Amino acid sequence: MKEGPDIARIASLVGDPARANMLTALMDGGALTASELALEAGVSLPTASSHLAKLMDGKLLTVASQGRHRYYALSGAEVANMIEAISGVAAHSGPRRARPGPRDKSMREARVCYDHLAGDHAVAMFDRLIAQEIIVRDDEEIRLGPAGQGFFAAIGIDTATLGASRRPMCRACLDWSVRRSHLAGSLGTAILDKILAEKWARRPTGSRVVEFTPPGRKAFEKLFLS
Amino acid sequence: MKEGPDIARIASLVGDPARANMLTALMDGGALTASELALEAGVSLPTASSHLAKLMDGKLLTVASQGRHRYYALSGAEVANMIEAISGVAAHSGPRRARPGPRDKSMREARVCYDHLAGDHAVAMFDRLIAQEIIVRDDEEIRLGPAGQGFFAAIGIDTATLGASRRPMCRACLDWSVRRSHLAGSLGTAILDKILAEKWARRPTGSRVVEFTPPGRKAFEKLFLS
DNA sequence: AGAATGCTTCGACTAGCATCGAACCATGGA
């Protein structure tokens, strides 16, 4: 009966609307203060504090005290991955949002998923990388392919140092908008970093949307989709 | 604030212990009846029914009516993926099950799964019955093998009358402790009945554990494992 | 037809938990 880890415990943590809002607000990988999160969740400060304590207790969040502020953030990519997975199911189950709306459209196109790129663009890129054997799926795992090291070196991403880290370099992350995988892991992070560093896209504050500039999109497509 | 799909809604579905147990019980991809799930979750039948209705409403489960049984199963791989993701986080967060404890050990060894035997003993017996062609796997189905009728007749189980019933005589049931199959169906029930009737084992009330007596275990092993 | 089994619905009870106001601690600045 009671087998694996206590799944109900942490699912119920996400199950409260206020907490769910907080978690999604943190999905961009940033850190927010308690008051900001209270606002985001639409509850009073005491209530928010109580929720944050619970999330901390469940190790879903980490906190960093800075002066008299306390910055809360997701405790890791694993948590972000879980939220995405839940979103995926919810998208199919939910009371179909009548019309997607413009904001949802850009979200669908390109958004930040914790620390890497998600959305249509990310999925297309993922497929292309697979097709060119820059990365390869090996059963459930994803690894750098034969053409990988050279490709990334040419755009200034050193896969050797990435691989040395403890964090998995390549991971598949399932999208809730499209039903397909995109690239997570430290390589996914590196690619997002490059996109922002090259100013191909910018991130409106307080949102997960990634807005490509017209020339930025061209550059992105040329590099990853051709 | 409210952007993505309603994640809290479905997270709270998984957030109830009873429902979480049901979902994990279905993680093998199999289908179980409402009563089996009630047992698995440790709640009464009405309660289970209510939970199942909610899970259906959230589109996490599908149901297939077969005769007077209703077989529930996960609605898709996406749901399974979500459960896995949650388990992953829970494993890191949870209060590390320090030691399995004696109760878990006996559960792993032999327990009742609805109306038949499960656990290590059941899996070993299943393998042995297959090896001796007392039963045979035919693709997904399981049937009585050439040596079957004689074998069971010798221990007082009349396979002819069992086969006359509408209920499937042989069914494979997947174990959570070991990830392998054991025997369910009316034949599985008959075997469990015999074990209890011969007093080879007894069932502590209020538990699924099946406790073999030392001579009982000997007899069982001689009959099914030699 | 009648009995038995599997499952769902109804009704009542209870417990847990989210919520907020007010008081309380901590840090930073005057």
Add this chain to the structure above:
DNA sequence: TCCATGGTTCGATGCTAGTCGAAGCATTCT
């Protein structure tokens, strides 16, 4: 030292949702 601001704790309140017994359908076996 004294205020101002960001956060947490406490206490009281109200609502939601899980729980089970009993009764109600539906299907199948005799």
